[in-house]
Amino acid sequence: RRARPPRAVCDAMRATAASFLLGGVKVAASPARRYRTSPRRLAPPVFARNAHRRATAAAADAIAEPSTPRSVLFVSFLWPEASSSAAGVRTRSLLEAFQKWGWRVHYLACARANEHTESLERCGITTHRVSPNRGADFEDALDQAKPDAVIFDRFTAEEAFSFRVRAARPNAARILDMQDLHALRHARHDAVKRALKKNIDESDESESVLRASLAAVPAAGDPSVARELAAVHRSDLTLVCSPVETRLMRDRFGVSASKLVPASFFCEAKHKTTGENNFPSSRLSSFASREGFTTIGTFYHPPNVDSVRWLATEVWPRIREALPDATMRVYGAYPTEAVKQLHRPKEGFHVLGFAPSVEAAMEPSRVLLAPLRFGAGIKGKIVDAWMHGLPVVTTPIGAEGMRPGKDALWNGENAEDQEEDWGGRWRSLDAASFARDAVALHEDAGEWERARARGFHLIDELFPAERNLNVVRAATEALFVEAEAEDAEDAEDEEKTKNKNKTTTLESRRARDYVGGALWHHTVRSTEYFSRWIEMKETGTESGTAASDHECDAS
Numbered sequence: 001r002r003a004r005p006p007r008a009v010c011d012a013m014r015a016t017a018a019s020f021l022l023g024g025v026k027v028a029a030s031p032a033r034r035y036r037t038s039p040r041r042l043a044p045p046v047f048a049r050n051a052h053r054r055a056t057a058a059a060a061d062a063i064a065e066p067s068t069p070r071s072v073l074f075v076s077f078l079w080p081e082a083s084s085s086a087a088g089v090r091t092r093s094l095l096e097a098f099q100k101w102g103w104r105v106h107y108l109a110c111a112r113a114n115e116h117t118e119s120l121e122r123c124g125i126t127t128h129r130v131s132p133n134r135g136a137d138f139e140d141a142l143d144q145a146k147p148d149a150v151i152f153d154r155f156t157a158e159e160a161f162s163f164r165v166r167a168a169r170p171n172a173a174r175i176l177d178m179q180d181l182h183a184l185r186h187a188r189h190d191a192v193k194r195a196l197k198k199n200i201d202e203s204d205e206s207e208s209v210l211r212a213s214l215a216a217v218p219a220a221g222d223p224s225v226a227r228e229l230a231a232v233h234r235s236d237l238t239l240v241c242s243p244v245e246t247r248l249m250r251d252r253f254g255v256s257a258s259k260l261v262p263a264s265f266f267c268e269a270k271h272k273t274t275g276e277n278n279f280p281s282s283r284l285s286s287f288a289s290r291e292g293f294t295t296i297g298t299f300y301h302p303p304n305v306d307s308v309r310w311l312a313t314e315v316w317p318r319i320r321e322a323l324p325d326a327t328m329r330v331y332g333a334y335p336t337e338a339v340k341q342l343h344r345p346k347e348g349f350h351v352l353g354f355a356p357s358v359e360a361a362m363e364p365s366r367v368l369l370a371p372l373r374f375g376a377g378i379k380g381k382i383v384d385a386w387m388h389g390l391p392v393v394t395t396p397i398g399a400e401g402m403r404p405g406k407d408a409l410w411n412g413e414n415a416e417d418q419e420e421d422w423g424g425r426w427r428s429l430d431a432a433s434f435a436r437d438a439v440a441l442h443e444d445a446g447e448w449e450r451a452r453a454r455g456f457h458l459i460d461e462l463f464p465a466e467r468n469l470n471v472v473r474a475a476t477e478a479l480f481v482e483a484e485a486e487d488a489e490d491a492e493d494e495e496k497t498k499n500k501n502k503t504t505t506l507e508s509r510r511a512r513d514y515v516g517g518a519l520w521h522h523t524v525r526s527t528e529y530f531s532r533w534i535e536m537k538e539t540g541t542e543s544g545t546a547a548s549d550h551e552c553d554a555s
Contacts, residue, residue, distance in 0.1 A: 070480075071104040073145040075161050076153035077132075079109045079116035084333035084354065085298045086265075086380020087179045088116075090241075091153065093266040094177070095125055097469045106145040108138075132160060133534040135544020139168045149173040149476060151239075155182065155231035162234060163528040166520070167545035173479045173506055176235040177263070180377025181245040183218045183225035188374035188397070189302060191216035210395055210429045213374045214410060217252070229253055230524070233515045236506060237475060239263035241377045242401030244409060258509070261475040264401075265383050266465040284389035285363060287445045292327035292348075293319070293438065294365035294390075296355060296381050299335045303375035308332075308351075310431070311371050312342040316349055318435035323442065329365060331355035362388040367424070367442050370394035371434055378402060382423075383463060386455030391448055392424035393438045399426035404461055423455030483508035 074095065081088040098105050107120055108128040117127050128141040138161065150165050150172050152158035158176050165172055195212040218225035232238045232255055239261050240246045246262060249255040295311065297304035308330055316328055327348045332339075335353050343351035355361040362368070368385035370392060378401050385392050392398075396410045403422065412429075425441055428434035441448060483505045503511075510516070518524070536542050 069102055069104050070148040070477075071106065071146050072098050072149045072151060073106040073108060073142070073147035074151045074153060075108050075157050075165075077110045077157060077160075078153075079107075079111055079114060079120070080153075081116055081298075081333075082119075085301070086378075086383070089380060090179070090265055091177075093465065093469070094151070094263075094472070095120070096123070097266070097473070099124065101473055103148075104145075106141075106147065108141050108145075133531045133538070135164060135532075135535060135542065137543075138164050139544050142168050147172050148480065149175055151175045151177055152231075152235070153177055154179055155228045158231040158235060159227065159527045160531065162231075163525065163531075164544060171506075173236045173476070174234070175237045175239065175476065176231055177239040178228075178232075178241065178245075178377075180241055180375075181228070181248070182376070183222060183228045184216075184245065184248070185303070185374060185376035186224045187216040187218040187222065188213040188376070189306075192306070192374050208429045210373055210397070211412070214396060214412070217248070217409070225253070229255070230519050232259065233513075234519050235259070235516075236479060236509060237261050239472065241265075243407040244401045245376065247407040248409065261472060262468070263472050264378055264468055265380070265463040266468050267383065267387060267459050267463040268465050269460060287366065287448050290364060290366040292329065292365050293367050293369050293442070294329040294331065294361055295369045296331040296358070296361050296384070298333045299339055300333070303372055304332060305336065305339060306374065307370065307372050308339060308342060310373060311369060312344075312349055314431035315369075315371055315435050315438070316347070318432060319438055320348060322435070322439045326442070328369075329361070331361045358384050359388060362390050365390065366448070367438060368392045369438055370398045371428075371431075372398040376400075383459070386423050386459050389452050389455070391441055391451035391455060392426075393428070393434065393441055394424070394426050395428055395434070396426060402458065402462065404458070421454055422451070423458050424451045479506040479509075480504055 074091070076091075080091040080095070082092045095105055095107065104126075105124075106126045106128060108130055109117075110130060110132050113127070113129060117129075120127050126145070128144070130137045130141055142165065147165075147169060150162075150169070152162060152175070155176060155178065158174075162174055165174055191212045192209055195209040220226075229249075232249070236259070238255075238259050240249070241264050243262065243264075246260050250257050250260060295308065297307070299305055299308075311328070311330075319326055319328075325348070328350065330339075330342070330349070330351045331353065333354045335351060340351055342349065362385060368381065368390045370379060370381055372379070372395050375397050379394070379398050382392050382394060382398060382402060396412070399422070400410065401407075403426075425437040428437050441451065481504065483503050522529075532542055
């Protein structure tokens, strides 16, 4: 009997098939040879090569146009606000991409219809409004959309609605879009609060608030990480924004690589570079025509509130001491009263609220400041700044996931960091060093031009729309192709499987997903049963497919 190839090798190759196909990655494969005295066992590189060939072919087949248009349903509590949040911009990019790929696109939200609903409808996206905990209404939307795939916006939407999708549309792929790793953000927020409560001296870099935040990783018993990982395991695929979070989930949290799909930002190039130094040749304002600083970000997001508070109280006074005439412009939707109280025009600190456009917020300023002390994911404000020719000063939290080839949590010990070329400065760990970096970049025309050019290059390197979206497309559409038999190493073994029932990759994955299957057991489905109880309490009945109807179904 022939030995099977190492499953880890094949799984890894299948998980990255889309990247190989679309990114032009070369696969090194040794010639066929015997090893370990077995006359018929091939070396692992040969298995990797064969797995790569099969996976590449499957990905190519998946991208081929289906006979009938597929349908995708996005599910969220809110309508995507592309005008006020980076998450909204990213979601709109995904919606438009699925339309471009020929899918019928639907969007379901629990919020009341507003201008963002109308914006979706004008783009040809079918919208549905459903109240939480209303099974029949949700299933009506499913019947209208008839989705082949359902994409949940953050793990909370997966908790609230995935069980209904599983009951009413069991063959639909369930995909979780994380936006960021919430549990990591919450752990860092808690670390910052604890550090501030202890009145840590921020001038002592070894015990700074930022170092406490950077060292925080949620433990296995953390309820936040348990909820989020449960949603990941219940889902067929998970879209992950940051390469740092992809590695953390894979290596520390034990999530299978086959479930994780890189899905960062999707930027269309709006600039051109020219000359031997690749300086921008766009119509963007020059160093001399710009002045002052800016920051932007919705104040629904706690990291932005803390960032502006720290900026106003600790960082800005130091900048004004060095640059007495400098101005700081703070933009963001939904500012709280506490944030509005930071508006101090006499000190050059202007809280301006909602920005009519990103261009209006970026164009007059010379440097974007992002003094983030906690957070997760990719920072949209930094992406926007680079897109508009604005160098950035931020912290290691802000730069996380935005440094090419760096996917580990930063611990401050890597000497290579000091030589790294980036679109600004990012190593500050306290208010004094942050202010020095801000002043230096604001005043040094040569460094400013180099950081600006590097920002353009980083947009092209990290966030190209076509490449990043095609990875999502290949991973999604590969779920619907015929699955490869696990023991078909060669033609002889493939012949043995011809008479077996054919299954899709989606069905094959679910049959092997023991962790996901375990999490659908009734004892770990408190959210589902709580939702059903709320509906019965408020309406006197339970609508939708009953739990007992699918209790014994396969995952």
